[in-house]
Amino acid sequence: MIIYKVCPNADYQAAKAEGHYYGMPIDRDDGYMHFSTAAQLRETLEKHFSGQAELVLLYVDAERVENHLKWEPSRGGDLFPHLYSDLNMAHVIKAHDLETDENGQFILPDDIR
Secondary structure (H helix, E strand, O other), X not given: OEEEEEEEHHXXXXXXXXXXXXXXXXXXXXXXXXXXXXXXXXXXXXXXXXXXXXXXXXXXXXXXXXXXXXXXXXXXXOEEEEEOOOEEHHHEEEEEEEEEOOOOOEEOOOOOO
């Protein structure tokens, strides 16, 4: 299963250079890194990233991080993947630059539906 992390491109570039991503301020404040499933991703983008630019979508194989991954209730009781460690960038399968359409809606890659 693939889980997804949205992050600023600058953070992604720094994490690639360092080999680890430590999350956004909200992740560090909460004590875990917030991820979404494909079904949760659109709402996550609209709720937390609307109006932001230069974002990257990271694809992470949940099996590779499962020792530190917990599925916990969040919006509406839906279970969200939370990573209780930093993200080793070797576990990132793919990164996709997010763009928006003329209405400001994020355009998801074709492999996420």
